[in-house]
Structures are given as structure tokens and as C-alpha cells.
Amino acid sequence: MSYIVPIGPYHPALEEPIHAKLYTEGEVIRDAEVFVGYNHRGIEKLATERNAIQTLVLVERVCGICSHSHALTYALAVEAINQLEVPRRGEYIRVITAELERLHSHFLWAGIALHIIGHDSMFMHTWDAREDIMDMLEELSGNRVNYAMVTIGGARRDISDEMRRSFEQRLDKLQKALDRVVELCVNDKTVALRTKGVGVMTTEEALRMGAVGPHARASGVDVDVRRDSPYSAYGDFEFKVPVLDSCDVYARVVVRLLECYESISIIKQALENLPSGPINLGNKLPKIKEGEHTSRHEAPRGQLIYKVVGDGGFNNQRVSIHVPSYKNTPTVPVMLRNNTVADAGLIIASIDPCFSCLDR
Amino acid sequence: MQEYREIRISREEIVPTALRMKHDGVFLAMIHGYIQKAGQVRVSYEYAVEPAIEAYYVVGETSLPSISDIYDTSASWPELELHELLGLEFEGLDTSKRLFLPEDMLETEGKGQILVKPLSELRETRENMEKE
Numbered sequence: 001m002s003y004i005v006p007i008g009p010y011h012p013a014l015e016e017p018i019h020a021k022l023y024t025e026g027e028v029i030r031d032a033e034v035f036v037g038y039n040h041r042g043i044e045k046l047a048t049e050r051n052a053i054q055t056l057v058l059v060e061r062v063c064g065i066c067s068h069s070h071a072l073t074y075a076l077a078v079e080a081i082n083q084l085e086v087p088r089r090g091e092y093i094r095v096i097t098a099e100l101e102r103l104h105s106h107f108l109w110a111g112i113a114l115h116i117i118g119h120d121s122m123f124m125h126t127w128d129a130r131e132d133i134m135d136m137l138e139e140l141s142g143n144r145v146n147y148a149m150v151t152i153g154g155a156r157r158d159i160s161d162e163m164r165r166s167f168e169q170r171l172d173k174l175q176k177a178l179d180r181v182v183e184l185c186v187n188d189k190t191v192a193l194r195t196k197g198v199g200v201m202t203t204e205e206a207l208r209m210g211a212v213g214p215h216a217r218a219s220g221v222d223v224d225v226r227r228d229s230p231y232s233a234y235g236d237f238e239f240k241v242p243v244l245d246s247c248d249v250y251a252r253v254v255v256r257l258l259e260c261y262e263s264i265s266i267i268k269q270a271l272e273n274l275p276s277g278p279i280n281l282g283n284k285l286p287k288i289k290e291g292e293h294t295s296r297h298e299a300p301r302g303q304l305i306y307k308v309v310g311d312g313g314f315n316n317q318r319v320s321i322h323v324p325s326y327k328n329t330p331t332v333p334v335m336l337r338n339n340t341v342a343d344a345g346l347i348i349a350s351i352d353p354c355f356s357c358l359d360r
Numbered sequence: 361m362q363e364y365r366e367i368r369i370s371r372e373e374i375v376p377t378a379l380r381m382k383h384d385g386v387f388l389a390m391i392h393g394y395i396q397k398a399g400q401v402r403v404s405y406e407y408a409v410e411p412a413i414e415a416y417y418v419v420g421e422t423s424l425p426s427i428s429d430i431y432d433t434s435a436s437w438p439e440l441e442l443h444e445l446l447g448l449e450f451e452g453l454d455t456s457k458r459l460f461l462p463e464d465m466l467e468t469e470g471k472g473q474i475l476v477k478p479l480s481e482l483r484e485t486r487e488n489m490e491k492e
Contacts, residue, residue, distance in 0.1 A: 037460035044445075045474050045482075080361050210388060210434030223387070229411035231362050293364050294406055294413045296389070307392045307404070318394035322438070330433035359460060 005341060009038045016355040027340045032333040039359035047319035052078050052152050052286050055316060060146045063357040068101045069299035071150040076231060076295035077308035078152050078288055088275040090154030091233035096270050097149045099263040104133040105300035106256045109352045110181060113253060116346045117194040122184055129177035132170055139163060154280025164271045171264050182257050195250035199335040199347035202247055212327045213302020214259060215351050217243045218251035225298040237269045249350045287314055299324060301352050323357040363412035371421045378427040381407045388431045389413060391438040393446050426453040445475045
């Protein structure tokens with residue numbers, strides 16, 4: 001018998017509002033639709049009435065998890081329009097913050113995924129390890145959510161030698177915790193049964209729909225803006241881009257965990273080779289020159305794109321924000337087809353969706 | 361600094377450009393739109409020709425051919441957004457369902473077009489709706 005199973009927009013299993021309709025036959029999902037827009041706040045419109053510093057504060061509030069990514073990508077666009085050269089130390093600090101953000105985002109997601117499949121003890125271990133990352137971010141920026149580490153022309157706060165040494169030790173400890181999560185996810189039968197062969201998106205489908213980030217890399221698409229179009233200080237570091245081709249939820253778990261090793265490596269390289277000198281170009285409020293630029297950053301969920309248009313005044317003429325979930329959310333119906341209703345929550349979560357980001 | 365190139369094209373070149381890019385395996389980064397100071401709308405099709413972004417833009421066209429049959433949802437979602445927020449028309453695009461705005465948004469039957477109207481006017485409309 002056929003049923004339409006509605007989920008959301010307000011539902012205990014959802015962290016953010018989204019509405020999905022599952023067209024089912026018995027337990028099997030034959031087709032699905034997703035509806036977004038429940039968090040549309042008109043942030044792009046608000047940005048047209050703000051100057052560059054005010055916009056940094058605004059765009060950090062697009063997302064509670066990847067707030068630094070938004071501020072960084074906006075700053076990259078304004079700096080390109082104004083042809084500003086950011087001091088190297090400032091760029092390194094930006095990269096350290098971005099990679100700490102990626103670590104906390106992936107640990108958060110891994111914890112949620114383990115919780116959804118019913119492995120609550122490992123969910124708690126994962127989030128316990130994540131607390132160390134949050135502590136590092138708090139020590140670095142003074143904040144746990146909106147870090148405010150970026151200013152136009154550099155970073156806002158410096159890293160002391162003592163902090164560097166402390167971070168290196170804590171990253172070693174984090175790597176051990178990561179080893180444990182990886183060992184469990186790769187060898188545990190429960191994790192394998194709930195994730196292998198579930199929510200498949202083929203490489204062809206990922207390319208056709210333009211999927212990005214770890215979601216695409218788990219489907220065999222080898223893309224990463226940090227490597228393909230280096231920006232900030234990413235050109236100075238050696239790192240691998242993990243790509244898997246099993247195209248299922250399991251691959252999405254493993255790709256994100258492998259990326260955590262690379263993030264730890266990047267942070268260690270940055271801490272070890274941190275250049276001396278200023279961290280920014282000063283605090284003067286910049287005018288945004290006439291012109292436009294599109295900047296890209298590999299945020300934890302994938303490619304984040306900002307287009308900024310300036311008209312020579314203090315305010316933006318246009319800020320256009322396109323987030324990874326914009327590309328990944330339309331792939332959800334494809335992944336849901338021919339899976340069971342019981343796996344729907346896990347499959348939707350497997351793209352690491354952020355609907356606040358998407359709706360803006 | 362990431363490289364960014366702007367190339368002006370005509371309305372008729374939008375589809376051939378998209379076909380050429382798709383054939384070359386180029387990723388459609390995004391479709392952006394805004395109103396220029398002179399009052400003309402500018403729509404920019406941005407392709408990731410690594411390591412650069414190539415922005416193919418048209419100016420002054422409010423009705424454009426859809427490239428959603430070439431780039432699937434990575435084109436249809438931004439086209440729908442521009443339809444809702446800027447009031448642009450895309451020939452061949454299914455606009456029967458809204459993307460971001462509620463069906464009863466403001467007075468325009470689902471098309472708030474909030475990127476066209478001044479914020480003061482939008483606030484006034486909102487206040488009037490709340491009074492009613």
C-alpha cells in the first residue's frame with residue numbers, strides 16, 4: 001500500500017526546520033521531495049545596508065557551526081576587490097581557525113551519526129573529544145560559536161608561543177581519540193550494517209547534480225577548493241584529499257574522519273611554521289572599491305561561495321551567499337529512493353545538512 | 361588571491377556556453393544576480409575553470425533561457441531563487457513550487473522580490489500586514 005509520510009518542518013528528529021515528503025510503498029521509499037526556506041532571514045538583503053566590518057558580524061551569524069568560514073570567505077572577496085595583501089601570520093591564524101572549525105564540525109556530525117544509528121556511548125566519546133577542540137577555539141578567539149577571528153586585512157587575535165605549545169599537545173591527544181572513533185567506525189558490525197549500501201548516490205549522479213565537499217568526495221568526485229584553487233595560506237601546506245567510491249553513508253562517515261587527520265596535520269604545520277610579523281593591516285574601516293569578486297572556501301560541508309559587489313562606498317552593493325547545502329540538499333531525494341523509512345533520518349543527516357546556512 | 365575572470369555574453373550565448381562547460385566537465389559554481397546602479401539587472405553564470413572562476417554575465421535581460429536541463433539542480437535552484445527574489449523569468453523552468461519564500465509572501469503571490477525593493481518599503485509592508 002502507498003503512503004505519503006510527511007517529516008517536518010518541526011519534528012523531534014530534526015535539528016533545523018525542513019519539510020520532506022516520502023512517497024512510500026510499505027517500508028520502502030519510492031520517491032521523495034524536500035522543501036526548504038523555513039529559516040529565510042533575508043541576510044543578503046540586510047548586507048546591502050551594512051559596511052564591511054558590520055557585514056563580517058552579520059555573515060558569521062548565517063551559521064552556528066561554520067561561522068568562521070562565512071566571515072573568511074566574505075573577507076577574501078572584499079580583500080580581492082580592494083587588492084589588499086594580508087600579512088602571512090594573519091593568513092596562518094585564519095587557516096588554523098578554519099581547520100579547528102572543520103574538526104569540531106566533523107566530530108559533531110560523527111557524534112550525531114552515531115547517535116542516530118543507536119551507538120550512544122560512542123556519541124558521548126566523540127563529543128567529549130570535541131570539547132577539547134571547542135576549548136582550543138575558545139582560548140584562541142574568546143568565543144565558542146561566533147569566533148570573530150577575521151577582520152578585513154587579517155586576523156583579529158594573535159597566537160602566543162604558550163598557546164602554540166599547548167595546542168600541539170592537545171592535538172596529539174585529539175589524534176588518539178580520533179584513532180578510537182575510526183577504529184570503531186571501520187570495524188564495528190552495527191555501524192557497518194546501518195551504513196554500508198545505504199543512501200547511495202553514484203558518481204554520475206553527484207557530478208550531474210553538482211554535489212560538493214565530503215558528500216561528493218564520498219561518491220568518488222575528487223574536488224577540494226583548498227587544493228584546486230589555493231587561497232589564504234593553504235598553498236603552504238601539504239595535505240591529502242581523501243576520496244572514496246562506495247558512494248554510501250559509510251563512505252561519508254569514513255571520508256569525514258580521514259579529513260580530520262588532514263586538518264590536524266595542517267594545524268600542526270601552521271603552528272610549527274607560524275611566520276612572525278603583524279596579524280592584520282589595522283582597524284581602519286575600509287571602503288569597498290567599485291568592482292566585484294567571487295571567492296570560494298572549502299568549508300566543513302563543502303564549497304562555500306561569496307560574491308561581493310562594491311560601488312566605491314562603505315556599504316556592499318550586493319552580497320550573494322551560496323553554501324554547500326545549496327548543492328547537496330537537492331541530492332537527498334536521489335539518495336532516499338529504494339531505501340527504508342527507518343533509514344531516512346540517517347540518509348538526510350549523511351549530507352551534514354545546514355538549513356540555516358541554506359536559507360540565509 | 362583566487363583568480364576571477366569576467367566575460368560579457370549575449371542572451372543567445374547562455375545555453376551554448378553551458379553546453380560547452382558541461383562537455384568539458386566544468387562545475388557550475390553558481391548563478392548570481394543583482395541590480396546594477398544604473399538600474400539594469402546583471403546575471404552572472406559562474407563556472408569553476410580551476411583554479412579560476414569564469415563569470416559569464418548578461419546585462420539588462422529579465423527573461424533568460426533556463427540551463428536546468430544541462431546542469432540539473434545546481435542550475436534550477438539558483439534560477440528559482442532569482443525568480444523569487446529578483447523577479448526574473450527563466451524559460452523552461454518549472455516555477456510551480458516556491459523555493460525559499462512562503463506562498464503567501466507579501467502581495468506578489470509567492471514572489472517577494474526582496475532584492476528589488478528597498479528595505480524601508482519591505483518593512484512598511486510587513487508592518488501593514490501585522491496590523492491587519
